[in-house]
Amino acid sequence: MNKSITIFHWLPRILCVLAILFISLFALDAFKPGLTIWQQLRGFFMHLIPSYILFAFFAIAWKWELIGGSIFTVIGIAFSPIVFTHNYNMNHSVSMSLGIIMLITFPFVVVGILFIVSHYKKKRADLKK
Incomplete structure (x- = not known):
């Protein structure tokens, strides 16, 4: 693999994990005073559900880059738009x-x-071989 392909192989993977x-x-933010440790842990793991889903998509992208990249x-x-609308309704600031x-x-x-x-x-490098 040449240097360009190596960079483009690892850069999306590292950035995705970050x-x-x-x-x-x-x-x-699931850890709040006044809740039992079990309530806090349950809330913590529920708040991590989007991360679990993103890691599943990351596994797909690792194996099939085109499909994962599209996802x-x-x-x-x-x-x-969902994140923008939610935050705009909270702070009424377009720039924020x-x-x-x-x-x-x-x-x-x-x-x-x-x-x-x-x-x-x-794919292009494989075609040149």
């Missing part, structure tokens, strides 16, 4: 809502595009 770990940080791109684009979209959904669009680029770079 993005999923970032999303997983939001599950920590991540669609997820990022599809959730952008767009910033939150850039933090939460945009990384998955980038990861999806990078998986797709990686797929086509490897």
Whole structure:
């Protein structure tokens, strides 16, 4: 593998893990005083359900880059209006809502595009052999 293919092989994988770990940080709000440890753990694991789903999509993308890249791109684009509307209703600020979209959904669009680029770079390299 040449250097370009190696970079495009590992970059989406590393960024995807980082993005999923970032999303997983939001599950920590399940730990609140006044709840038993079992209630807190139940809430924590329930808050991690989106991360479990994203890791399942990550496993698909690892094996089949084109399919996984398409899934991540669609997820990022599809959730952008939902996240924007939710945050705009909470803070009534377009710029803050767009910033939150850039933090939460945009990384998955980038990861999806990078998986797709990686797929086509490897395909082109295989055709040249």
